[in-house]
Amino acid sequence: MAQLQQLPLSSYDLARYLFSQLALEQRSSAVYEVRLVDAERHHFAVQLDDVWLDCGADNAAKANPRLLMPSQLVEQISQLEVVALSEMQLQFMTMENAHFDHCY
Numbered sequence: 619m620a621q622l623q624q625l626p627l628s629s630y631d632l633a634r635y636l637f638s639q640l641a642l643e644q645r646s647s648a649v650y651e652v653r654l655v656d657a658e659r660h661h662f663a664v665q666l667d668d669v670w671l672d673c674g675a676d677n678a679a680k681a682n683p684r685l686l687m688p689s690q691l692v693e694q695i696s697q698l699e700v701v702a703l704s705e706m707q708l709q710f711m712t713m714e715n716a717h718f719d720h721c722y
Contacts, residue, residue, distance in 0.1 A: 629674030629681040633662040641702035653692040
């Protein structure tokens with residue numbers, strides 16, 4: 619998780635990054651838009667088995683992941699259709715000051 623704190627990613631891109639990393643490891647996960655107890659805005663979250671990772675508010679330009687407790691999750695609003703990115707595309711996403719929006 620410490621490595622993820624350094625990534626310059628928006629909340630949606632962080633969710634895509636986590637989803638793609640898990641897919642590369644052959645792990646089944648899903649990305650949801652969720653409502654949290656302590657948040658005014660909707661958040662993006664990745665679900666892996668019984669574990670939820672909050673990827674930040676839906677408008678966050680730079681987000682840091684955090685583990686969600688079941689009591690923090692109010693409702694799953696919608697499951698997002700996310701396509702897993704390749705390892706090379708993930709590398710482009712993590713480059714500091716990258717402007718490769720058209721590449722992934």
